[in-house]
Amino acid sequence: MSLLTSLTKERGPFFWPSPDDTRPELKKFAPAGSYKSIFIFWPQNDSQKRTAIPCRGWGLGMAASDWSNRATYAVVANAPSWVWHHEAAGEVWLHEWLHGVCHHFAEQGHTMPTPDADGAEVHGYKRSQTVGWTDYYRDLLTGNVMENGKLVGIPRNAWQERAKPAV
Numbered sequence: 001m002s003l004l005t006s007l008t009k010e011r012g013p014f015f016w017p018s019p020d021d022t023r024p025e026l027k028k029f030a031p032a033g034s035y036k037s038i039f040i041f042w043p044q045n046d047s048q049k050r051t052a053i054p055c056r057g058w059g060l061g062m063a064a065s066d067w068s069n070r071a072t073y074a075v076v077a078n079a080p081s082w083v084w085h086h087e088a089a090g091e092v093w094l095h096e097w098l099h100g101v102c103h104h105f106a107e108q109g110h111t112m113p114t115p116d117a118d119g120a121e122v123h124g125y126k127r128s129q130t131v132g133w134t135d136y137y138r139d140l141l142t143g144n145v146m147e148n149g150k151l152v153g154i155p156r157n158a159w160q161e162r163a164k165p166a167v
Helices: 023-029 091-107 134-141 156-160
Strands: 037-042 059-062 072-077 145-147 150-152
Touching: 037 091, 059 091, 072 091, 091 134, 134 145
Parallel strands: 037 072
Antiparallel strands: 059 072, 145 150
């Protein structure tokens, strides 16, 4: 088991475990090019001491880059146990992963909705008490989000395309 010994400071009083903070684990478990996506679960909250490290949100996701060993990089903080019993609680993992995935497919020439994984409300979707933003994510993952009279997102056939070489 590895210990997280540093965090990266963001604007304001916020911190998060960036690829620099997880570099030893990335080198050991996910060397460059070995995975397409990396997920980090980190101990932001100490429920016994009732303390938390200030962070912008429950999770954060980003595109693949050299910084993240060429894999999408998503971090999700721990939360009180009651949160994980909520039916839609697991969607945080999908949501953060989608930030990186949307960037990947946008680079392949597919138009993503504005602002990609965060665009549900902007596009008229309503959050369900039981399944969260599933309707929006389904449409995003199949290229069926309506924006300015056009369907955008990741079309079904894009999942089978090979990545186009960088120019």
